[in-house]
Amino acid sequence: MMRAVVLKDIGKLEFEDRPIPKASGNKVLIKVAYCGICGSDLSAYRTLSFPPGTVMGHEFSGWVEAIGENVTNCKIGQRVAIRPCSVCFKCPWCNEDRISLCPDHIVDTIGLKNNDGAYADFTLVDDFMVFPLDDSTSLSEAAVLEPLAASIHAVQEGNIKEGDNVLISGAGSIGLLMFQYLKMLKPGRIVVWERSPFRRSKVEELGGATVVSTQEEVEEIVKEFPRKGFDVVLEAAGAKQCVQASVKLVAKGGVVVWMGQMHEPLEVDQFALTISGIKINCSIGYFVEHWDIGMKLLQEGKVNLKMMVTDEYPLERIDDAFQALFNPEKDMKIMLKVHDEN
Ligand SMILES: [Zn+2]
Ligand SMILES: [Zn+2]
Incomplete structure (x- = not known):
């Protein structure tokens, strides 16, 4: 038994x-x-x-x-x-x-x-x-490995190019795994938005990101960007405020990845979204290739x-x-x- x-x-x-x-x-x-x-x-x-x-x-x-x-x-x-x-x-x-x-x-x-x-x-x-x-x-x-593979998938859905400015919203275990994989893709500036001081300290421990706690701080940062928004937003919080903010903080023509899951309906301003030309990619679980990448990174000791x-x-x-x-x-x-x- x-x-x-x-x-x-x-x-x-x-x-x-x-x-x-x-x-x-x-x-x-x-x-x-x-x-x-x-x-x-x-x-x-x-x-x-x-x-x-x-x-x-x-x-x-x-x-x-x-x-x-x-x-x-x-x-x-x-x-x-x-x-x-x-x-x-x-x-x-x-x-x-x-x-x-x-x-x-x-x-x-x-x-x-x-x-x-x-x-x-x-x-x-x-x-x-x-x-x-x-x-x-x-x-x-x-x-x-399982959440790592799911995080790799979500980052890949962002189609990130070298030098892109990227926001991660939510630094729970998924956000932190995304962050570690994202850094390997040589983006430009990485900003991590997380309310919890404990979780922010985890991002700081890894290093390589601007870490903020409020949406206002994120909005200040994007003012400096040439397109006034992030090239890619990776949403891992699944909280309504963050999901709503994700489509506002991305630059025109940029990519939003929804990975965090929210269990209530979302109202969207379809006109505003359409004229911004953004892409919203939804990410669930992992495909065979993401698991294989995770396995390789794990065995090579490339992720903490x-x-x-x-x-x-x-x-x-x-x-x-x-x-x-x-x-x-x-x-x-x-x-x-x-x-x-x-
Ligand atoms: Zn799981
Ligand atoms: Zn099947």
Whole structure:
């Protein structure tokens, strides 16, 4: 038997004893090492955006515990990262490797709805989701690969050219991962807009950006720019004020990327948008290429993933971990440690 944490109701997670799943066919059983808590899990905890009965947890790493008879890409005992996004291999988007646009994505991805996630001792995944790690990559960093891939995708949707002035709104874990990848593209000026002093200090720790706390400060900065706006705005806050501001702070002809998710309707001034000639690109999850870039950056040690992880809790204390994340002044990414590295 194994432990699984089940979302029962709003604000209610419960431990259940469940049989350990069996790996057959193309399935791989993963013994979970680390699992990060995602913002989407937090919102499910608050609003039941995943149905009761869900075992959440989609940002994880671990060891191969058992493999089905058709599995050839990994071996028992190997340390692995998991790309949890489901792939149907049949739809037009999967055929283009744009896997997060697959109609099955939100329902069949590990830890979202139908397939139990990694807030458990073990979880069953498909073989194509399993990515063996080299010795230099730690399992705790490998658990940050999933949000890193999503952040790389969002930055790429900005079509950033060298020298572009770029705004990142929101410096939670996604904003910080975007920031690290963005710097590799040699933009011009980077401005990060974030209300929380703790999160601003994280950006300052990485260095290389002007960090501000209010929209007024951002508006002052753009006055100096030749086009009076940013070439690219990367919106990662998902707060109404920031989403509305994103289309005002971008220069004419610039690109806005919406990555942060907002759960209320937005009123737009269609005329103002149209005459500004801006492009709004929406970014969800990651495609195969973004995962591969993330994997490469991780193995080459080019991204600092340790600084994102502000705390580590054993799985037993998952409730405390969720509570801690409601305080943006204290925590950013919390890692649940399910099994020890040795
Ligand atoms: Zn996530
Ligand atoms: Zn598909």
